[in-house]
Amino acid sequence: MWRYFYQFSSPKIFYERMQRFIPWLAWAAALCLVVGVIWGLCFAPSDVQQKDAFRILYIHVPAAFLSMGLYSFMGVLSLIYLIWRIKLAGFLIKMVAEIGCLMTLLALITGSIWGKPMWGTWWIWDARLTSELILFMLYAAILAVHHAYPEGEQADKLIALLVIVGLVDLPIIHYSVVWWNTLHQAQTFSFFSKSHMDASMLPPLIWMLLGFSFYSSAMILTRAKDALLWRERRQKWVKSLIEVSK
């Protein structure tokens, strides 16, 4: 099994396997999102206090979950790159940052739309909101460094270090609702403990979480696959691949 995963560090094998794998991911994402949206909007019962506005959480929670999940993944990739010098890991960080940045922005926007009818304001300098905004700025900084530096190992190293420094924001986001008295509600959904959400409201959230995850993975891998092709353009396998596609 380890050998199978180890083979992914070869750009050629990575490209070939992703070429087959991405369409499956894309179809899985479409299916999960369609089921999640229909179930969430039409069949899930409305909340006693929040009424129909709670349905915004079916978009907001997956986006917020992925904004943090993708940053954690970037942290793992940065460590792999800095410790084992696997170039593919350093290269993948930038692709993950593009999608993570969008997910963070979506979490902020949908949260703001939910905040207006529930809190009476679009924005407040609450600990959770502010730390999530800092996460968005971190993603933006990583993308800015990526565009400012020419491609190469120096840029990869700088980005990996920046990601590791930014990891400190993740526990702050997660525990902000515990450490401080915030307007943002405490955690209602957890994979590891009993959820505070009613069981009848949970399935659409799980479908949407899966849909967002599959969608993000498909986008990241497609971007990575193409950027890899350009980066490896001096290799024979890329040359033969382009000749075949002509």
Add this chain to the structure above:
Amino acid sequence: MTTYTPYLVSSYGVAFIAMFFLLIWVRRQRQRTLKRLKQWFKRDFQ
């Protein structure tokens, strides 16, 4: 139509429009990469 319908429509709308545009952008980037590569190989051979 309830009081919350505009909020629901705008949040779902923003999310899915953003995701759709990202999909289009990713596909365009792919075509751009292939075009760049073809030009690069052409120049290389000349």
